[in-house]
Amino acid sequence: MNSSLIGKIEKAKRYAEERHRLRFTSLTVEFQGENSSHQVNLEDGRWRCSCDFFAGRGLCSHTMALERILDGMLPKEAMVQP
Numbered sequence: 408m409n410s411s412l413i414g415k416i417e418k419a420k421r422y423a424e425e426r427h428r429l430r431f432t433s434l435t436v437e438f439q440g441e442n443s444s445h446q447v448n449l450e451d452g453r454w455r456c457s458c459d460f461f462a463g464r465g466l467c468s469h470t471m472a473l474e475r476i477l478d479g480m481l482p483k484e485a486m487v488q489p
């Protein structure tokens with residue numbers, strides 16, 4: 408392995424520990440819930456989810472779970488959970 412690739416791998420390891428460097432601007436996830444799977448999207452800082460609860464409330468267990476998983480890597484307008 409050449410030395411420049413070794414340097415990049417070392418940098419990648421360091422970056423992977425520095426979550427604050429990342430900001431998700433869009434995202435699509437298939438979320439396997441307890442009863443069925445749902446499609447969750449983040450676009451322009453706004454969540455969408457295909458579940459019924461989201462349709463009524465604009466947030467749901469799936470979007471709130473993703474907020475926790477992606478803590479520190481979301482635009483502030485996507486942090487909507489109470």
Ligand SMILES: [Zn+2]
Nearest residue numbers: 456458467469
């Ligand atoms: Zn949902």
